[in-house]
Amino acid sequence: MATSSPGVRSWRTAFLTLRDETLIPPPPSAILALLQNVVLPHPSATLIAAAVQLPPHEVTSDVVLLAGLASAALECPDAAAASVQICHLIHDATCSIRLDINSSCWTTMLNFFEKITKQLLYEADTVNFAGVSTTRVEVISEILEIIRHIYRTYGPKSSLSENTELVGILLCLISCLHTELLTVYHSNFPLSPATDIGVISPKSKSLWEMQTIAYSIVGEALSKLGSSISANLWQCVLEGLRKAMDFLASKNLIVEDYVMSRFYATLLHCLHLILSDPKGSLSCHVAGFVATLQMFFTYGLSSRSFINPTANGSINEENGASNLKSRFVESSKNEQGRYKPPHLRRKETMMQSPKSLSYADSELSKNGFTSSDSDHSDGDGFAKFEDHYRSSKARMAAINCIQAICHADPKSLTSLWTILLPENDVLQPRRSQATLMTCLLFDPISKIRITAASTLASMLDGHTLFFLQVAEYKGSVKCGSFTTLSTSLGHILMQLHKGILYLIQHQTHSGLLASLFKVLLFLISATPYARMPEDLLPNVVGSLRTWIMEDLANKHIGLLGNAFSCLEAALSRTPPSVNVLKILEEDISKDHAHTQQGSSLPHILLQLSEKGRHPSLKLDALQVLKALLHNYPSLVTRMWENISSVVYNLLQTPNTDEFSLDVCSTSWRGESGKAPRPNIEKCTMAGVKLLDECLRAASGFKGTELTDGLQDCRSIDIQILSDFSRRIRVSSAPSYNLDGPVALKCSMEEHPSGSRLWSEVIKKHLPLALSHSSSMVRAASVTCFAGLTLSVFSSFNKENQEFVISSSVSAARNDEVSHVRSAACRAIGVITFFPQVLTCSLVLNEFIRAAEFNTHDPIASVRITASWALANICDSLRHKATTSFSECSSSLNLDPGSVSVLVESALRLTKDGDKIKSNAVRALGNLSRFIQFTDLSSPKFSTPDYTSLNDSPEGINQLLDNDCKTNFGLSSADAWKVSGFRDSDWLERMVQAFVSCVTTGNVKVQWNVCHALGNLFMNDTMKLTNMSWASAVYSILLLLLRDSTNFKIRIHAAVALAVPASRLDYGSSYADVVQSLVHVLESLSSDQASSPSSFKYKGSLEKQVTLTTLHVLGFVTTEDEQVLKDFLIKRASFLEDWFKRLLTSLLETVDEASSSKDTTSEDQEDIHIPSALKKTMVRAAAKSLRDVYASSKMPSIAHRFEKFVDRFSVNP
Template sequence: MASPSPDVRSWRTSFLTLRDETLNPPPPSSLLTLLQNVILSHPSASLIAAAAQLPSHEITSDLVLLAGLASATLECPDAAAASLQICHLIHDVTCSIRLEINSSSWTIILNFFEKLTKQLLCEADAVNFAKVRTARVDVISEILEIIRHIYRGYGPKSSLSDNTELVGIVLCLISCLHTELLTIHQSNFSLSPATDIRVVYSTSKSLWEMQTIAYVLTGEALSKLGSSISANLWHCVLEGLRKAMDFLASKNLIIEDYVMSRFYATLLHCLHMILLDPKGSLSGHVAGFVSTLQMFFTYGLSSRSFLVPTTIGSVNKENGTSNHKSRFVESSKNEHGRYKPPHLRKKETLMQVPKSLSSSDSELSKNGFTSSDSDQSDGDGFAKFEDPFRSSKARIAAINCVQAICHADPKSLTSLWTILLPETDVLQPRRYPATLMTCLLFDPISKIRIAAASTLAAMLDRHALFFLQVAEYKGSIKCGSFTTLSSSLGHILMQLHRGILYLIQHQPHSGLSTPLFKVLSFLISATPYARMPEELLPSVIVSLRAWMMEDLANKHIGLLGIALSCLEAALSRSPSSVNVLKVLEEDISKDCAHRQQGSSLPHILLQLTERGRHSSVKLEALQVLKALIHNYPSLVTRVWECISSVVYSLLQTRSTDEFSPEICSASWRGESGKSPGSNIEKCTMAGVKVLDECLRAASGFKGTELTDGLEECGSLDIQILSDFRRRIRVSSAPSYDLNGLEAFKCSMEGHLSGSNLWSEVIMKHLPLALSHSSSMVRAASLTCFAGLTLPVFSSFTKENQEFVISLSISAARNDQVSLVRSAACRAIGVIAFFPQVVSCSSVLNEFIRAAEFNSHDPTTSVRITASWALANICDSLRQKATTSHSECSSTLKLDPESISVLVESALRLTKDGDKIKSNAVRALGNLSRFIQFSDHSSPKNLTSNCINLCDSDSDWLERMVQAFVSCVTTGNVKVQWNVCHALGNLFMNDTMKLKNMSWTSAVYSILLLLLRDSTNFKIRIHAAVALSVPGSRLDYGNSFADVVQSLVHVLETLNSDQTSTPSGFKYKGSLEKQVTLTSLHVLGFASSEDDQALKDFLIKKASFLEDWFKLLSASLMEVANQPSSSKETSSVDQEDIYIPHALKKTKLLAAAKSLSNIYTSSKRQGLAQRFVKYVDNLAEDS
């Protein structure tokens, strides 16, 4: 074995001596002397030569010992030179030898560098460290290179704590470099403010290279920390990045060369990683980040011809159309040259790089930071659009940072939309101010355009749906004029539409088409088209139609599906657009005029449902057709024949008929694992739903047929001002918003066409659909029955009526699939309202048993529709029992057991979930309205105008009340207001004497509690309605005083009440009116014979009551003095005005008389006189 060299022996002797002398730690000054005499006294060359011959683990152990001892000496005044020598030694060794680092040695080395950085470079005073300051940049460079070399080998094995330590020391080094840069800039610009920024940059180039290395290390450490990064460290990194970004913005340091391009890319990459998983608030940083990030949107493109501000074609500024294709489009079409692998692209590009750039590149490559061309996709034609500085990396990193901010803090970003998005001239290429649309339209790298599209989609998603509802367009922006936020947003939306639609029409890059359509989908959903130019929504539909018409047969399946989704969103926008309807009608008329089908949108959609089309495309096309018919029902007669044929063909198609191997091999949206059968079943179901939509449109279905015109005359005066009379838009009803008169005519005159369509469907389609092997198709077919209207059903032949009824009952009782039974129950719930059914006891009994059968189903969705059907049946019976028309009450002989089934089922279902409980309470409320009870809760003979029912169980009433009380405490909001409504129905039962019931006090207490304390205005309205039902003072029993006092307190606090949800605010006016009417009703029963406590309360509140009466009297006088508007006002409007006026006047007069009498008996003559005056004035007006 060869003997070690003298250098090795000297190394080992020195470090052995050092270990022996430091077994007992000496003072720092002695330790410094020891290091200088034992280690640093040797020539550096001999130490490096010895290290090359020693084992790696021995070198590592010795250097770690040296670093640890050097850390202890840094507090000595004269330790600078020795520390720098040790740092230089470690640097030289690590550059030639790979150290075997573990966690403890990593910590020791980083601790030494951290102390060295903070004390020698940051906190040193000029007297002691004047010589050291001149070499501070060299020290930072050596420390960074040491860390980089060590981390290259140790990084994959490093722990979270190791990476946390690394980020900490690197942040300290970056701070020192930033100080050096700031010093250089201040010294240069203080001498000559006009100094060229490039001159300053040339003197600080090495500092930017070192910062690049530092940010690369930071990025690698952050990637390993991931979501485990501590909040404190996250804030430190964020503050450091904000400091660097602000420095760039303040000095306008956007320099296009290789070094700076690398620096920008690494800096922005670190920022992106920090923004992806925020550990704190970003609101204070968003504005600063965005303003700097915007500077990079066109970085590296300043000399590109496609950013010269020239006009793109001949653009029509109103509609965004162009007669000529843009220079960008022409160039992008030509950019797809011969394919060149990335390594060949890189070689060719480097051949064109200037000499100085190549040297800089090689320097960074030497340090281990090489670049790939992954940011340029293979179709970008990189040979044509050279990117020698790799500037595209900085651009895409800046866009990704904006997207990360959008996900992390969308609310803060919305205030900066005017910076990121254009308000004018989106199709005009510009470099400043650059926007995301500039990147999307004009960047030569498709990957960057895709990133810009993804960022736009993120901005338009979620929060923007609410934020953009204030947007409006008021014409072009005048230069220099003040623009409101709503107007700015309106112009932004216009420019987004113009740019996106232009790209969809002219973009040849298929990879960009998918994100473009995604952006368009979000844009359609977020835009308030009612506040925008009326031609905007039609232009979207026309553009999508034009895109689909162009080479329709060869369209990519996935793109076609996404385009159809956008089209569905556009046609589904509410309210419906008159201009869209005109476009659709004109297209259909042109087809008819030329006797050809294919150019209009409906016929394009029908083409996409033909045999041989991919099932996913078929499904999307059918859904678009459904949206078209739903929002534009007047078109149904013009496309019915084709739709009927398509759906009939789908119903006749077997699962295997449609699918050739070629079609099956094409997958879309992850459907490759699905069987062909399931796809064709979905298409058939969608076809039946289109059929359903057509039937509803032709029948004039509005969804309010179940209750329109069926209000009880006895309760009308109580509910006239309540929420019950609000017109509710039913989502399943077609939209008739375009023209009220036409909609009215459609609903009144369309019954004949509706009947004809229904007859065709019953004969042709439903027999196939209801016997289909797919449960989805059978369920959709039964749902059609839920769209029936009374006029259409009445026009059916007896055979067709029996067909509908029998199939609904059969499906509800016999089908094995819960989905089908649920649809059958919904159909039963609708049909049960028709007089032909209510008048036939056998059919009604079958309906009751079918619904009751399904109320036991283990599937919740089935129990929900079954309970809904039961509640509707009870509602229909209530209307039948309480109507004053003899023809509606003389033909029904209901099975006595059926009423018992209804009651017991409803009582049982009140213990189910909230949705079922709500329907059960409604059913009990309707039953309690007409079931006849004696004073002792036993049956009694019925009046002549009521249905002859069975004897009721003696405990029904008590169990109903217990169920109501239980549901108030356990149910949700809907259950609670249904309980209030049910109690109102119960109070209307004339055969039940409220004054004799033991539970009345508890029920009144519940109603008062809901009226006072509920945050939901609808609940309070229903509670007030129920409290106004009792017709006499005795019906309130011992609770009368509590009712009066609670109502007065509610009146006093109405203006200060706050609803828990913004959507409830619209009910506040109805609540005020209903509480007013209820209070007048109850005060009308007050008398001088009431308890003294109540009279004292009314005297105490006399001032408030007087002001209240004065206000009510004034409002009545104002209504009475208004000129008659009967000619201009519809009958519904007259009812809403004049019936409340007469009703309020009557109630006000009665209440004034009662209070006058109370104040007179209490010897309050002044108060009594004023209320007598109110009575006289009201009597005179009568």
């Protein structure tokens, strides 16, 4: 039947003729003539009627042939009319028949679309198209329809290159449509806001519909391209979207109808795809995008669509909260009303929508370019909120775009916080200048509120932790008055707290609550509460406590876990809050005053930690208690009895005895197998860590008191003179800012509870914890020993001291689990500073044996703590050796073999990683301070070769097992200076290790090398002038002082250079040292710190270099080499000015100290001692320079320095 149809015969005849005539490609003009004579004379309707009767593959082949020939013909200047007819024919065929397109066919079609699109875009002013804008729009519409129909079937199979080409074509079409829209709005609605019009003109409606189709296809293609999109295409799409967004903003084209709602949704969806994977900079686009996106925050929400808190839509401070609560509760009930399946919701929507939809709307719906049925949750009450136009999708897309910008360019977004976040009246709904909090508080769609919360969390996360530290709240600000950035940020943080806490108290949607807790967690971490109102942090803690008490009845375990995370973060904020402490103390006092307890936060946490509670709640409660006691340690004694009981019960619970069946079988919401429940081991470990926190708080542990005073006097004098001291805050130490001792003297009278609590724990808890089957529990229990203080350990009886020592050594040597041994090494590194350990050689030998054993562990974390313990042992030995006349330095017979083990181990560890290398260098520096480096040829010190034992733990044990109780006939005081083994070889190897570590180690290794060299220089048994390596070592120190970008390294290098006590110690390097120090002094004024963290040490560096230079200049004599004298003569002017500044500085220091009313006579004496020392050094340096200038026949300069000598008298 089909073959006998006249139309079919005409179709086949026409296309057979085309094929025959184009077997040899003719010129474009011949092709155009052929098309005009063979195909175009036939009516389009006749051809389409025939095509329907033909097989699809035949029609596809013919259509592709027609597109290919039309592409070639478009090169002719008069091909415009023919191209329009051919496009119309291809459009009708595509809409009538499902073409069987493959890759080759699609490429040909894209080529045709590209050429005709360029014709439309760049030749619109030709005769054919001039003044016929309607024709051009029709062609664009037909091209879009062709692409949409073909892409619907072929799109999933399209390649990356095809999608790239397609996006480029669509961008050109969108540009053409944009030009038409500009013409329409310029002629019809100049300067008239679209919201005032309320509708769009019929003339522009079709243009918006076509743009919707174009952006829909662009979105599909971009999704397929994903991260493979090229940077050039990404930039083109971005600029096209920016042009569209700017057009909307300039014309205020935010119209609430079906056509525009669809356009906004597709446009913003494309923008979100582009912003989610940036291929270039967004900084110049962020402000424009944000300004337009903000306009969509309340799009589609009429005044009655808001969840109005009161009748007049505002809130006052007195009764606003209750009214808003009632509205939110009502909204939540409505959202959780009767379930309506998606198909019924859609049917209901279509019934309520406008009766007549445009062709493009219906086609979009038919072909899948619509909102998903799951755009709204089942509880949103979609029909109730009358979202006829699916405007919520546009709101959702706008918020998603803000979140994408936050991830792509957070720095640019921070400058726009005042646009996106409220500075006042957060609980009042606003349609104009809406913020993300407006969406979060008042949008009727829960998914949009959740998305807004997620966007807020993204904004508060990351670098904003530093950005918000400048925030400061200064009370209410007058409207319109200038406010600084810090003040604006302070007000924003206040409003965020107000809005988030309010929602948490009054919201019941579990998904939204989870998002709110995430926002609150980031908000707590980012807010500088010390610069905010005093009651802000207490309000956060109180609100969370109230919510937890109310939600325990709902048993939503997931949300409770989120709330506990926020509570832990709030209680961990530093500095601690005095008001939070007062609230906690008052709550505990109220609980003690009433027989029925249970309202205070500590009591709630303790109750949740008891036996029979849900494992997740138990673990969370224990962690929150630890955070609470870490920041507020004064509460320990008031809570100790309950904490001790809870932890003891945990330790007595067998691992096989999981939580009671009634608790586990109870239905807890929010635990649908997403995460495994914590087992008894994790809870027990958390309990032991809580115990550790209590012990540290009761003992007054600060973490720095153990090493206070262990610095060498000669080195520390120089650092005191330069006012440089390292103040370290140990994170594991409780915060004593509010209630603890400010300056801990380690006296037992200040912390009498520490000894009592420790005695109870040693007797009751630790025996169970140290023998626990869980390695996590054993590691936590051994870590408790690392929190001991000297005062508490000294108060122990002999049995308790032996328990601590033996438990630490046993765990370090015998436990099979690496992290338990690591914890034991850390405990050993602390305990080794106690005098009770230093006076017992057997204990020291056991500590050395345990630490050295773990330096061979294959796990790096174990070797780090083992090397740290080894370095601490060496530090304590150095302190003992250099303070032989102190009260605590009784005689000690240390095995020479033990010293050998320490040296060999440290030398071996200098070849390990940087963290281990740093500890090894510190150990060698301490050892080099007191070891007597003597001549190996002396028969008294000749020993067997232990080289083969260096890398073997068993060999080291043999060394330790040797009963070396003799001290080679020397007194026990001299025994400290006995090298015992291979001392001269050690010296060379130590120096080689220091040099190697300087070149291969990180910053910490380098400044440890500087400190170690300072210790080595202070060894009185070594003559620096006779050492061949001395000049190389001085060169390294000078190189670090001059070129290092880290100021702390430069300070330590300057300190080391100031240690040699005589001119001879500097040897041939003396001239280089003097010249380098003077050059450094000259350049310090122009030095730029490599980072802000280094800049804060610049003043200390200047003072230290000044003192080191004075020390070195004091050794200058008239007999020095001429090169040095010439250098000093050239720098005479600089040195004279420098001495003048020193004189002024010293006089000001003395005057300030004398005029201070708060300074006692004893303090004034302490201040005067460094000042006198400085004057002595300055006087000696000035005298040396005077002599040099006098001998160089420069009497005027010598005379001026003579005045300096007189002025810098020790007696004021």
